[in-house]
Amino acid sequence: MRKNSWKYSVGLLLIAVIFTLAACGQTKEQEESGKSDTIKVVTTFYPMYDFAKNVVGDAGDVQLLIPAGTEPHDYEPSAKDIAKITDADVFVYNSHELETWVKDVLENVDGKKVAVVEAASSIDLMEGAAHEEEHEDEADHSGHDHELDPHVWLDPVLAQKEVETIRDALVKKYPDKKATFEKNATAYSEKLKALDSEYKEAFANANNKTFVTQHAAFGYLAKQYGLTQESIAGISPDQEPSPSRLAELKKYIKEHNVSVIYFETSASSKVAETLARETDVELAVLNPLESLTKKEQEQGEDYISVMKANLEALKKSIK
Numbered sequence: 399m400r401k402n403s404w405k406y407s408v409g410l411l412l413i414a415v416i417f418t419l420a421a422c423g424q425t426k427e428q429e430e431s432g433k434s435d436t437i438k439v440v441t442t443f444y445p446m447y448d449f450a451k452n453v454v455g456d457a458g459d460v461q462l463l464i465p466a467g468t469e470p471h472d473y474e475p476s477a478k479d480i481a482k483i484t485d486a487d488v489f490v491y492n493s494h495e496l497e498t499w500v501k502d503v504l505e506n507v508d509g510k511k512v513a514v515v516e517a518a519s520s521i522d523l524m525e526g527a528a529h530e531e532e533h534e535d536e537a538d539h540s541g542h543d544h545e546l547d548p549h550v551w552l553d554p555v556l557a558q559k560e561v562e563t564i565r566d567a568l569v570k571k572y573p574d575k576k577a578t579f580e581k582n583a584t585a586y587s588e589k590l591k592a593l594d595s596e597y598k599e600a601f602a603n604a605n606n607k608t609f610v611t612q613h614a615a616f617g618y619l620a621k622q623y624g625l626t627q628e629s630i631a632g633i634s635p636d637q638e639p640s641p642s643r644l645a646e647l648k649k650y651i652k653e654h655n656v657s658v659i660y661f662e663t664s665a666s667s668k669v670a671e672t673l674a675r676e677t678d679v680e681l682a683v684l685n686p687l688e689s690l691t692k693k694e695q696e697q698g699e700d701y702i703s704v705m706k707a708n709l710e711a712l713k714k715s716i717k
């Protein structure tokens with residue numbers, strides 16, 4: 399009996415070993431075939447991920463480099479992030495103005511292996527809404543007062559340009575998948591065009607066209623629809639306003655009968671909250687889509703759904 403059970407155990411062990419070996423072999427094979435078939439696309443922050451994903455569709459695997467809920471303005475890549483980029487087939491970022499670290503990383507990226515896509519490359523960036531006092535403060539830092547505004551993705555028309563740039567780069571690298579990428583890009587651009595029409599219609603006959611935001615992320619959107627953005631902070635969310643800027647804003651809010659101050663859930667909203675309380679105006683959320691939390695993504699939120707929510711929020715003050 400004891401002898402038999404020993405034999406039985408050895409038998410089981412052998413079977414287990416054989417299965418394990420077989421499974422290993424299979425996984426390795428799958429990995430290798432995956433390497434040659436699946437297009438690996440690495441993107442920096444959320445809108446780049448969403449735009450690329452819509453163009454790539456099922457033809458590849460699109461990854462988000464900057465984690466959900468992390469703000470891209472002062473992001474620094476880890477060694478692991480850099481490895482992901484050098485290992486990718488396609489790398490998509492918005493512009494050197496936002497992802498300032500990309501320039502250094504690209505020095506170590508093989509341009510023949512990785513197709514590098516600056517999505518905003520076909521767009522003329524405008525100067526950021528920096529305030530005069532900030533210019534004085536930063537007079538020592540040469541060039542900083544000419545900071546360009548990177549927030550092009552928040553304009554549904556410029557978003558289409560970014561989608562086209564991503565599409566063209568993918569077609570160039572994978573000409574055999576041209577039809578797929580073009581079909582996907584066209585379908586997504588139709589949605590962006592519909593979004594643009596919604597914005598146009600909503601603001602065409604508005605009397606008040608000014609809105610107050612937390613950081614100056616909506617300059618392109620404002621320009622596209624003939625609106626005026628007044629921001630508490632500058633282009634970067636961590637640029638805290640000076641006391642004199644706050645006083646100026648309070649005066650502005652009173653003089654222009656501003657009824658809503660927009661803040662972001664991801665960035666520090668303390669100043670917006672204080673300003674709203676002191677001027678007795680309503681607070682509403684305007685999402686600059688610099689990141690989407692895990693929860694938001696799980697709830698099925700994406701670029702278009704958030705932009706629609708932004709439109710509803712803007713209608714509170716622009717009417």
Ligand SMILES: [Zn+2]
Nearest residue numbers: 615633634635
């Ligand atoms: Zn921003």
